[in-house]
Amino acid sequence: MTKYIFVIGGVMSGVGKGIATASIARILEDRGFSVTACKIDPYINVDAGTMNPTEHGEVFVTEDGMETDQDIGNYERFLHKNIYKDNYMTTGLVYQTVINRERNLEYNGKCVEVVPHIPEEVISRIERAGKKAKAEFVMIEVGGTVGEYQNLLFLEAGRMMKLRNPGDVMFVLVSYLPVPQKIGEMKTKPTQYAVRALQGAGIQPDMILARSIVPLDKPRKEKISVFCNIAPDCIISAPDVKSIYEVPLNFEKDKLSEQILNKFNLKPKKKADLKWRNFYDKIKKAKKPVKIAITGKYFATGAFTLSDSYISVIEAIRHACANTGVHPKIEWLDAESYEKNPAKLKELKNFDGIIVPGGFGSRGIEGKIKVIKFARENKIPFLGLCYGMQLATIEFARSVCALRGANTTEVDKNTKYPIIDLLPDQVQNIKSHKNLGGSMRLGAYPCELKKGTIVRDAYGQNLIMERHRHRYEFNNDYCDNLANNGLIFSGINPEKNLVEIIELKKNVHPFFVGTQFHPEFKSRPFEPHPLFVEFIKSATHTILNKQLPIRLLSLRGRSPRQSRN
Numbered sequence: 078m079t080k081y082i083f084v085i086g087g088v089m090s091g092v093g094k095g096i097a098t099a100s101i102a103r104i105l106e107d108r109g110f111s112v113t114a115c116k117i118d119p120y121i122n123v124d125a126g127t128m129n130p131t132e133h134g135e136v137f138v139t140e141d142g143m144e145t146d147q148d149i150g151n152y153e154r155f156l157h158k159n160i161y162k163d164n165y166m167t168t169g170l171v172y173q174t175v176i177n178r179e180r181n182l183e184y185n186g187k188c189v190e191v192v193p194h195i196p197e198e199v200i201s202r203i204e205r206a207g208k209k210a211k212a213e214f215v216m217i218e219v220g221g222t223v224g225e226y227q228n229l230l231f232l233e234a235g236r237m238m239k240l241r242n243p244g245d246v247m248f249v250l251v252s253y254l255p256v257p258q259k260i261g262e263m264k265t266k267p268t269q270y271a272v273r274a275l276q277g278a279g280i281q282p283d284m285i286l287a288r289s290i291v292p293l294d295k296p297r298k299e300k301i302s303v304f305c306n307i308a309p310d311c312i313i314s315a316p317d318v319k320s321i322y323e324v325p326l327n328f329e330k331d332k333l334s335e336q337i338l339n340k341f342n343l344k345p346k347k348k349a350d351l352k353w354r355n356f357y358d359k360i361k362k363a364k365k366p367v368k369i370a371i372t373g374k375y376f377a378t379g380a381f382t383l384s385d386s387y388i389s390v391i392e393a394i395r396h397a398c399a400n401t402g403v404h405p406k407i408e409w410l411d412a413e414s415y416e417k418n419p420a421k422l423k424e425l426k427n428f429d430g431i432i433v434p435g436g437f438g439s440r441g442i443e444g445k446i447k448v449i450k451f452a453r454e455n456k457i458p459f460l461g462l463c464y465g466m467q468l469a470t471i472e473f474a475r476s477v478c479a480l481r482g483a484n485t486t487e488v489d490k491n492t493k494y495p496i497i498d499l500l501p502d503q504v505q506n507i508k509s510h511k512n513l514g515g516s517m518r519l520g521a522y523p524c525e526l527k528k529g530t531i532v533r534d535a536y537g538q539n540l541i542m543e544r545h546r547h548r549y550e551f552n553n554d555y556c557d558n559l560a561n562n563g564l565i566f567s568g569i570n571p572e573k574n575l576v577e578i579i580e581l582k583k584n585v586h587p588f589f590v591g592t593q594f595h596p597e598f599k600s601r602p603f604e605p606h607p608l609f610v611e612f613i614k615s616a617t618h619t620i621l622n623k624q625l626p627i628r629l630l631s632l633r634g635r636s637p638r639q640s641r642n
């Protein structure tokens with residue numbers, strides 16, 4: 078029988094429920110079980126595609142083209158496997174399904190009600206996800222915090238599942254224990270209230286993951302145990318850690334897998350796998366810093382800066398760095414600041430590599446183009462992702478091919494040189510949808526790599542599959558012009574002859590690559606993405622070059638005499 082573990086948040090949001098869910102999944106998988114993980118987002122949005130990244134974090138795209146919450150990305154990275162669209166649902170999606178079914182007379186004249194029909198739909202989605210993944214364990218992360226109105230129906234689904242099969246369902250509460258500075262003592266009361274709120278929804282948690290800045294001590298463990306009605310062994314200490322990749326190791330210090338398996342009367346199928354520990358050791362050992370700039374615009378929320386909008390990019394950098402033996406120092410640079418103050422561009426010289434990630438709309442675009450030009454002219458390793466690739470072709474068209482005013486029609490509908498444009502069938506698609514939702518190229522598509530290019534060498538194969546999320550494409554009318562001026566179209570989608578990757582020759586620039594797809598979605602701890610690895614290697618090389626005495630540097634390059642020959 079499949080086992081179901083619900084993960085619910087208490088006290089406040091942002092305490093790392095997603096990483097906790099992914100970590101439990103990882104630990105169980107390391108004990109020989111097949112695990113999958115689902116995310117429930119209590120929003121009316123039917124998918125995450127229309128949510129603001131600064132508010133909600135990155136939109137993660139699955140192989141089968143669903144726009145989901147970033148936590149699905151965490152599950153993929155921790156479980157090292159693809160998670161498909163069945164594993165993600167929002168309130169909007171669940172209601173939409175039930176309403177469509179009602180319109181199709183599928184309820185045979187019954188009154189369709191919020192309870193039980195909405196929780197029933199939730200349950201059937203959870204069970205379907207488990208079946209499709211052939212999972213022995215299904216993790217279900219319920220978005221939001223207990224006590225909120227919005228996720229009640231999802232808790233109700235969990236309660237109903239437990240009632241039907243008490244031995245197959247358990248509830249984990251990820252709570253937060255503050256240590257107020259003035260008091261200097263860890264406080265358990267908010268957790269007690271959270272447990273009471275959960276009990277009010279008919280659910281007794283089986284386990285508490287006690288998030289705090291420091292580990293939980295014995296007196297507090299005992300206090301939570303008595304007041305929350307949970308055995309002390311099932312109260313797991315979850316202190317802040319430097320790297321999310323340490324979380325599964327930390328949980329196991331409190332014997333988390335043993336406690337979970339005990340609950341279900343199961344024995345581990347094998348000894349804990351050491352792969353994860355080895356990866357974490359690599360992160361810890363890598364000391365040599367490599368400075369990477371991410372030039373984006375989805376950072377600021379009021380007085381705070383968030384990096385969640387680019388979480389997969391950041392994790393892909395981390396994977397590549399750990400496996401290359403260097404330590405990433407990542408900085409966020411606000412693209413708009415270069416528009417207001419171009420002299421600021423000089424600061425880019427301090428970086429070993431620059432990434433221009435994906436994005437939408439016109440804000441910050443000219444700033445990003447300036448950054449790309451600087452990276453190209455100053456030979457700083459550059460990786461452009463989706464919009465970053467599109468803008469790299471625009472910059473090249475403007476600066477190298479003298480196509481002044483070249484642009485994407487996303488920004489300038491009347492540009493003289495629409496280097497990036499909508500395909501005719503996309504125009505049709507948008508018209509027939511009457512709105513923009515559903516008009517994107519989403520999910521995995523094939524891409525053929527050209528022999529003798531940086532990317533072909535990096536991937537080590539001719540045909541790859543990568544994930545997409547965009548509306549606009551490179552306009553093939555400009556292929557010849559840009560190619561004649563030195564831009565290499567090194568990856569092409571064979572189905573529609575679309576440009577997927579651009580690059581510059583190695584003797585012109587150490588690493589200048591742009592991809593129409595999002596390689597960051599496929600990077601995993603033990604399988605870092607080849608393009609990120611090459612980018613980081615090249616950035617590391619830049620540091621080496623910086624450290625070499627000038628005389629040696631000139632010996633390394635081609636001498637003028639050689640190049641004349």
Ligand code: GLN
Binds near residue numbers: 435467549
């Ligand atoms: N805005 C661009 C497009 O829609 C790029 C999208 C992206 O970077 N994900 O084509």
